[in-house]
Amino acid sequence: MTGERAAGDAKQRAAAMSILSNILLTLSKLVAGMVTHSVSILAEALHSGLDLAAAVMAFLAVRKSGKPADADHHFGHGKVESMSGLAEGALILVAVVLIWWTAGHRLLQEHSVLREPVVGMVVMGVSMVVNIFVSRLLFRVARRTDSMALEADAWHLRTDVWTSAGVLVGLAAIAIATRAGLREAHLMDPLVAMVVGAVIARAAVEIMRRSYDHLVDRSLPPEELAQIDALLREHYPQYLEYHRLRTRKAGPQRYVDLHLVVPGEQSVARAHELCDHLEDDLRALLARTEVLIHVEPKRGDA
Numbered sequence: 001m002t003g004e005r006a007a008g009d010a011k012q013r014a015a016a017m018s019i020l021s022n023i024l025l026t027l028s029k030l031v032a033g034m035v036t037h038s039v040s041i042l043a044e045a046l047h048s049g050l051d052l053a054a055a056v057m058a059f060l061a062v063r064k065s066g067k068p069a070d071a072d073h074h075f076g077h078g079k080v081e082s083m084s085g086l087a088e089g090a091l092i093l094v095a096v097v098l099i100w101w102t103a104g105h106r107l108l109q110e111h112s113v114l115r116e117p118v119v120g121m122v123v124m125g126v127s128m129v130v131n132i133f134v135s136r137l138l139f140r141v142a143r144r145t146d147s148m149a150l151e152a153d154a155w156h157l158r159t160d161v162w163t164s165a166g167v168l169v170g171l172a173a174i175a176i177a178t179r180a181g182l183r184e185a186h187l188m189d190p191l192v193a194m195v196v197g198a199v200i201a202r203a204a205v206e207i208m209r210r211s212y213d214h215l216v217d218r219s220l221p222p223e224e225l226a227q228i229d230a231l232l233r234e235h236y237p238q239y240l241e242y243h244r245l246r247t248r249k250a251g252p253q254r255y256v257d258l259h260l261v262v263p264g265e266q267s268v269a270r271a272h273e274l275c276d277h278l279e280d281d282l283r284a285l286l287a288r289t290e291v292l293i294h295v296e297p298k299r300g301d302a
Contacts, residue, residue: 011150014141015059018153021134022052025127025160032123040167040193041120043099044127047163047200050095051156054088061149079250082214085152089208092156092200099197103190117175124168131157131164146252146288148214152207159203163196217248220256224286228256231278231285238274240298256282257292264297271295 029045032038061084138154141147170192219225225247232242245258260278262271272295279291 010141011062011145011147012059014138014150015055015062015153018055018134018138018157019052019059021130021157022048022055025130026052028123029127032120036116036120036171038117038120038167038171039103039190040170040196041123043103043193043196044124044160044164044167046095046098047160047196048127050091051153051160054091054156055153057084057087058149058153060084062147079215081147081149081252082211082250084149085211086208086215088149088152088156089204089211092159092204092207096197096201096204099193099200103193103197117171120171121168124164124171127164128161128168131161135161148211148252152211155203155207159200162199166192166196166199214249220247220249220254220286224254227285228282231281232258235274235278235281244294252288254286254289255292256286256289257294259294259296261296261298266297 026045026048029041029048033042033045061081064080135154135157138150138157142150142154220228225245228245228247240261240263242258242260245256247257248255260271260275262274275293275295278293282291283289
């Protein structure tokens with residue numbers, strides 16, 4: 001129980017760090033967007049604002065998912081994290097629509113002057129550094145605690161790193177083109193915003209797909225199924241066969257159940273001992289795993 005509590009505390013601290021960083025970045029990008037009149041920076045401000053909403057959702061999700069099973073939730077609250085990931089993906093897609101709409105409107109304008117591009121470039125550079133640091137922290141905690149909500153939040157911030165880099169390069173190119181006297185240099189800003197939207201949309205679809213897989217009880221990944229099969233085969237001399245292997249995942253919790261066929265003359269005590277041994281080995285193989293084994297005597301045996 002102490003280990004689970006420590007993992008829950010680590011997840012909440014990481015989510016709180018994400019909330020704080022997103023508040024600062026959203027405000028700084030919003031100010032920079034108004035100063036520079038850059039639609040790509042304003043798109044990034046919107047992106048960070050939705051990252052903030054996602055970070056708050058992740059914080060609430062990891063708090064809820066850490067609660068133990070109760071009378072109304074016999075399998076715990078792990079799927080709350082998957083629901084959070086699905087909602088975060090949907091929020092990102094909303095941001096994409098708004099970014100594309102704003103960028104398209106700016107493209108139709110006859111002329112738009114970009115002011116103080118250096119301010120925007122500094123803000124984008126700081127945003128990249130902050131999000132690299134925080135996303136690495138979130139990924140590290142997500143891997144250690146197997147948190148879907150934190151992983152989705154980390155991908156939010158990692159996507160922000162890529163889009164901030166794109167905006168920074170775009171602002172630099174616009175500044176150079178403007179100094180060179182190119183009349184259409186202003187068009188690069190909304191075009192960069194559209195590319196930003198496309199990158200964000202791809203990340204959103206992947207986050208939603210993985211969250212959906214958890215919600216509909218998709219089986220564990222092939223590599224984990226292969227590990228389970230290999231472990232069971234190591235114990236073949238102690239039983240006859242296994243079948244009806246079923247797996248699923250809810251938040252960080254894995255669930256494995258299977259039917260184990262043993263010799264008909266084997267005692268209940270011996271079969272129970274074997275099941276306990278297999279359950280311990282499976283839990284050691286895959287962290288946070290609940291195992292249910294149904295024992296069947298071989299048909300035709302006495």
